[in-house]
Amino acid sequence: MTNVERSGAGFTSTLDTDETVTSRKVLLATGVSDDLPDTDGFEEFWGSGVYHCPYCHGYEVRDQPLGVLVTNQHMVEYAKMVYNLSKDLIVFTDGQDVFDDESRLTFVERGIEIEDEPIIALNGSDGNLENISLADGHNVARHALFYPPPMEQHSELPEQLGLDVNEAGLVDATRSQRGIGFTSVDGVFIAGDASSGAPPAIVSAVADGYAVGATMNGELSMEDFEVGLQ
Ligand SMILES: Cc1cc2nc3c(=O)[nH]c(=O)nc-3n(C[C@H](O)[C@H](O)[C@H](O)COP(=O)(O)OP(=O)(O)OC[C@H]3O[C@@H](n4cnc5c(N)ncnc54)[C@H](O)[C@@H]3O)c2cc1C
Numbered sequence: 429m430t431n432v433e434r435s436g437a438g439f440t441s442t443l444d445t446d447e448t449v450t451s452r453k454v455l456l457a458t459g460v461s462d463d464l465p466d467t468d469g470f471e472e473f474w475g476s477g478v479y480h481c482p483y484c485h486g487y488e489v490r491d492q493p494l495g496v497l498v499t500n501q502h503m504v505e506y507a508k509m510v511y512n513l514s515k516d517l518i519v520f521t522d523g524q525d526v527f528d529d530e531s532r533l534t535f536v537e538r539g540i541e542i543e544d545e546p547i548i549a550l551n552g553s554d555g556n557l558e559n560i561s562l563a564d565g566h567n568v569a570r571h572a573l574f575y576p577p578p579m580e581q582h583s584e585l586p587e588q589l590g591l592d593v594n595e596a597g598l599v600d601a602t603r604s605q606r607g608i609g610f611t612s613v614d615g616v617f618i619a620g621d622a623s624s625g626a627p628p629a630i631v632s633a634v635a636d637g638y639a640v641g642a643t644m645n646g647e648l649s650m651e652d653f654e655v656g657l658q
Contacts, residue, residue, distance in 0.1 A: 432585050439615065452651070453644050455609075455617045456591075456599070457637055458583035460628070465522075465577075469550030477557025478550065478573045484629065485572070486513045492571035495560060497547070499524045503576060504531060510574045511540060518568060520560065522547050543568065581622060589613050594624050601625035607643025609636065617644055 431442040438452040462480065464470050470478060479485040495518045496510040497503075504526065507519050519535060521527070523546035527535070535542055545562035550573065552558040559567040580597050581587070592600040592612035601623040602610045608625060609617040619640040620626055620633035 429583075429585065432588060452648060453615050453617065454589070455619060455640060455644060456583070456585055456589075456622060457618075457620045457633070458581065458585060459621045460579040460597070461582045462577040462579055465547075465575075467547055467549065469552070473550050473552060473555070473557045473573075476555045477552060477571075478575060480574070480576050481629070482509050482513060482574060486510075489572040490514060492516070493569060494518075495520055495568070495570040495573040497522060497573060497575040498526050501526055506574070506576055507535070507540075511538065515539065517541075518543050518570065520547055520573075523563070579621075579628075583622070586618070586622065589616055591616060591618070596624070598622065598624040607639065607646055609640030609643055 429441055429443055432439055432454055434440075435450065438450055439454045441449045441451065441454070443449065462474070464474060479489075490513050492514055493516045494510060494514045496507045497520045498507045499522055507517075511517050515538075518541045520543045523544060527542065532542060543562065545564050545566075547560055548563055549561040550557055551561060551567070557570060557572060559569045560573065561567050578597075581593070581599070586593065586599050589611075590613060594600055599611055599618040599622055601608065601618050603625070604610060609619050609623065611618050617640050618625070619636045621628045623636065626632040626636035
């Protein structure tokens with residue numbers, strides 16, 4: 429879908445084929461895209477050795493030599509979660525000034541190495557991460573690397589519609605007694621990863637899609653009921 433705009437009491441959407449579709453409501457379930465570092469190998473191993481979600485991929489790599497890439501202070505709590513998966517943990521800061529002395533000590537006291545050298549490349553074979561090359565020339569063997577990338581809306585449609593987004597770039601979703609998935613624009617609904625209302629996981633996206641769909645059906649049914657009175 430390339431465009432969506434208000435027309436009359438509803439919306440007109442233009443598809444990739446230039447066909448147009450009119451509707452009374454719009455549901456966007458357009459997801460997010462991950463803003464990955466352009467480090468060599470990062471994209472290659474994304475989802476097979478480099479992971480964003482300890483809940484999705486953590487169990488399979490538990491107790492293995494793990495790394496976590498922490499490039500700002502907000503990510504420090506995330507690194508602590510990865511420690512729960514494996515005590516063989518190295519925190520990579522990629523040359524960023526992340527830790528003050530006190531928080532650095534809390535990691536070092538737990539036997540967690542902090543590697544401050546910038547990362548040059550991720551290396552491996554057959555889709556498996558094997559080691560991480562650093563700027564000083566040495567390689568660090570790691571079975572998996574965790575990193576929560578910044579995300580952005582996958583689609584321009586939320587912006588076209590002028591939907592409010594939060595500071596994480598997710599479309600603000602509100603709930604009411606009538607249901608969930610309402611946006612700042614009347615008649616437009618949001619579900620799944622693109623929404624502030626659903627944690628980024630398949631099961632949440634499915635559940636959110638179901639509940640927002642039911643909400644929209646409720647809205648349409650009530651509108652039809654009102655029309656039936658006239
Ligand atoms: C590497 C990786 C591994 C993951 N592993 C897991 C896992 O193990 N378990 C888990 O629960 N979750 C996992 N996730 C998260 C999971 O993939 C998402 O939470 C889930 O896919 C979100 O579903 P969604 O339908 O909201 O969005 P998406 O799956 O992103 O689907 C949105 C769709 O909308 C399409 N789209 C966007 N704009 C337009 C447009 N203008 N017109 C038409 N179509 C459009 C996109 O192309 C896409 O197909 C993983 C994510 C990544 C990146």
